[in-house]
Amino acid sequence: IYNNSGYAKSWINSTRALVSNASLFHLRGGDAGFAALAEGGNEAWYEPVDPNMAAGLVWGHAATAGGGRRNHQAIAFELNLPLFKQLTLDLSGREDRYTTDVGPDNDKFTWKAGIEFRPFDSLLLRGNYATSFKAPDMAGMFLGPSTSFGDETDYYQCATANAPNCDDYEFDIEKTHLGNPRLRPTTAKSWTTGLVWAPLRHLSFNADFMHISIENETVLQDIDTLLLQEAQCRLGQMDANSPDCQALIDPVTGQIRRDEFGSVSAITAYYANLANEEVNSVNAGMEYSFRT
Numbered sequence: 001i002y003n004n005s006g007y008a009k010s011w012i013n014s015t016r017a018l019v020s021n022a023s024l025f026h027l028r029g030g031d032a033g034f035a036a037l038a039e040g041g042n043e044a045w046y047e048p049v050d051p052n053m054a055a056g057l058v059w060g061h062a063a064t065a066g067g068g069r070r071n072h073q074a075i076a077f078e079l080n081l082p083l084f085k086q087l088t089l090d091l092s093g094r095e096d097r098y099t100t101d102v103g104p105d106n107d108k109f110t111w112k113a114g115i116e117f118r119p120f121d122s123l124l125l126r127g128n129y130a131t132s133f134k135a136p137d138m139a140g141m142f143l144g145p146s147t148s149f150g151d152e153t154d155y156y157q158c159a160t161a162n163a164p165n166c167d168d169y170e171f172d173i174e175k176t177h178l179g180n181p182r183l184r185p186t187t188a189k190s191w192t193t194g195l196v197w198a199p200l201r202h203l204s205f206n207a208d209f210m211h212i213s214i215e216n217e218t219v220l221q222d223i224d225t226l227l228l229q230e231a232q233c234r235l236g237q238m239d240a241n242s243p244d245c246q247a248l249i250d251p252v253t254g255q256i257r258r259d260e261f262g263s264v265s266a267i268t269a270y271y272a273n274l275a276n277e278e279v280n281s282v283n284a285g286m287e288y289s290f291r292t
Contacts, residue, residue: 008048010138014041014072029082037076044069045138066179068142070100072135090114090128098135103181108133126208127193136183140218140271143179150175152223154264155231173264175223180270188214194283202291207284217275223267230256 020035046067076094083089090113097107114128151170158166194208226248232238233245240249248256259265 008046010043010045012041012043014039027082027084029084029086029088032082033078033080035078038074040071040073042069042071043138045142047139047144064144064146066139066142066144066146068100068102068138068181070098070135070138070141072099073097086118088116090116096133096135098185100141100181103141103183106135106185108185108187122198124196126195127191129191130189132188132190134186134188136185136218139179141179141181141183143177143271146177148175148177149173152227152264152267155228156234157262159231159235171264174266176266176268177220178268178270180272183218183271184216184273186214186216186218186273188212202289204287205285206287207282210279210281210283212277212279214277214279216273217277218271218273219275220271221269221274223269226255226267226269227264 016037016039018035018037020033022033023031024034025032044067047065049065074094074096076092078090078092081089081091091111093109093111095107095109097105099105110131110133112128112130115126117125119125149172152173152175153166154169154171155166158169161169163169190210190212192208192210194206196204196206198204229238229244230248233240233242233249238245240246246254248254255268255270256264257266
């Protein structure tokens, strides 16, 4: 699947159709607005082998390449409803679908609901709730073998030797990083609430609180963590027959391979959906306009 032209390449092709109507029908607060969107296209990323690395001119790293492409389709809508003069509701939704020749398809429906309430002319209260979706990064999915060398701790040998510390069990080990075509999308949920107060014609204050919860963020597996988990599997601290342990210690397909002397000979780490994150923030401001 790698591009053999000798040059790194990436592209995004997209076709979009949009229809909208700012006066779909009339409500007590004004005209309802509606918009709908449909789009489709494809994207690709190709990274050929660096000639300097292929020629052995870069120490400590081996040549690597990667590449792949995927297709994307989406439909979306937005509906703005001024229910009353003081109250406006905004609703939107979107369905995305990503497909590749390798790995599972990724599709997700996301939506957002927002409300604005103005009890009197100088005060606006607002809030919204939304879900969101981010397809896996192309490099995270399609990166080819990327090899480097560096010191890592062999926790298993350290434990079996009953060593007081593991300083003497750090070895120069070959490490290979690989993309993962089976990455899942990153998803998030968020909500905000806030207000805008304009006590004077040329003066206004605003304040908003926002909460975001993110799941399945993509990160590269940590080598030190893999070696620690491998030791726990071999020492019986984790179930050696569990899928997590077999992924590490299987003699044929395991990510951590040992030679006939029991020393770690090579490690493979993948991009994986391993991280979650929560963010809370407060934004506040003041605006004053001068007459000119």
